[in-house]
Amino acid sequence: MSAKPTSAPSARYLNASSAVARYGMGVLITAIYVFLLAPVVIIVFTSFNPTESNTFPPTGFSLRWYGAFLESSSFIEAFKFSVWLGAIAAVGATTIGFLSSYAIVRFLGRRREAGQSLALLPVMIPHILISISLLLALTIVPFPELGGLIVGHVIICLPFTIAGITASLEGVDEQLELAAMTLGASRLRTLWEVVIPLIAPGLLSALIFAFIVSFGDVYIALFLSGPGRTTLPIEIFSYMQWESTPVVAAITTVQIMLIVTLGLVVERLVGLRKIMRV
């Protein structure tokens, strides 16, 4: 971007064109951000709309749709179930992710890159394929469908917990673990008393981020949810196929607030970029 012209004759031309380019770039970047954020911002505005239709700009301010959300038992049940499922999937994905990440960082040596790529496999597979295959397997193997849903969520969360935890483990000096073992600690005790305390923020971030992934998922639950185990996104999806009132806006605004707050916590702890691998 910042071209440093050294040849005098073209300097003035370059400066003028660089001002135009900078201005154009600014407009373009602003437009892209408007595009990225508009659908999310519009939902928040719509949720306070007093009228039935999804009009914008809003014609007034009302908490009517939040009331409708709290009175709808099916949405409340789905919300509770999503929180419950997200918590279980987060604990599962963080535990399995921690064990695998530690093995990847400490034991794979030169094959580490390959191991990490394999661990991140579920990102590269369309989630619809994962869930449809699990559903088919469950029609043959006697395994509870709720178990299938939980495992499906653990699978889609694992790449993110592994990316976050391996990044945290890179900051841990191996000498500390060797010292603990020299002093007679077993490998398990070293993990528990040395490694885990050192990467606690990374583990907490992995937990929260896995919860976020599970909470937002619609594709795994699309095939594996059912009576008594309907997640919030699925409840919204089936509701929207018939009607679309701002009650959905109220629910999704609650969801957005929850997710953004949790995201900010992760950002403070280890940085979202490490988990998203950017």
Place this chain on the structure above:
Amino acid sequence: MRAGGGLFAAALFTPITVVYLVFLLAPIGFFLMMSVFRYSPMELWQPAFTADNFVRLLSEEHYRVIIFRTLEIAALTTVFSLMLGFPLAYFLARTGSIWRGVLMFLVIAPLMTGVIVRTYGWIVLLGSEGTVNVVLMWLGVIDEPVKILETQVAVLVALVHILMPYMVFPLFSSLASQDPDVERAAATLGAGRWRIFFEVTLPLSRAGILMGSALVFTLTAGAVVTPALLGGSKVQMLGQTIYDLVLSTLNWPFASAVAFVLVFCQFSIIFLYLKGGRRRVG
């Protein structure tokens, strides 16, 4: 650390191996194998080899249209994501702004809210009384609301919005790892802004472009919820077709054949990605 750790390492890897083999690879393998099985209205599927599913998929006009529409939407989504994602990634990688962390967060934040939230946002924006129509009428571009929902345009716009972050991240990594001095050197040697971009920056970002495109293309091809809500029955794509086949007709073998097309596309893309990456090194 590695000495005597073999058993311990194996133990650490056991849970993930079991989860991936038993609950990911085995079910997917079985589901895809289903594509050469025969459909039976009574038992749903019979383990008898047949090519009927693929023959039907390629011979019936209805499915050919869906396949080509899916490929078209996936390709367009990838191109538009790249066109919007590249300037954004470039800006984020090169800016010295103190707001960079915040700006980065604003790209990740919509992604975290989930597919359903963002799809709903587009329903509100693109509806007949939605913001886009209101603004266009206010500007005098149109006299009465135009129908945007239930068109391919609505699906495309929303998919670009939903999947663009997947393009931005690999691009950002690629661009951020480039030494800015390389661009400065090109400028010192007299290359203009465009020439620097096309002959230095763009070729160096190749890995990121391929990675991002592969991700966006595959994720678009597998989309179900966004086309179903924004496109209705008029913009049916492969993902929805699989969904309907499984949930309404329980025709697993044919659904599997449709899914096979999806997987085939993905493998072609990954193959191109690896080939492109290798050429870059060699």
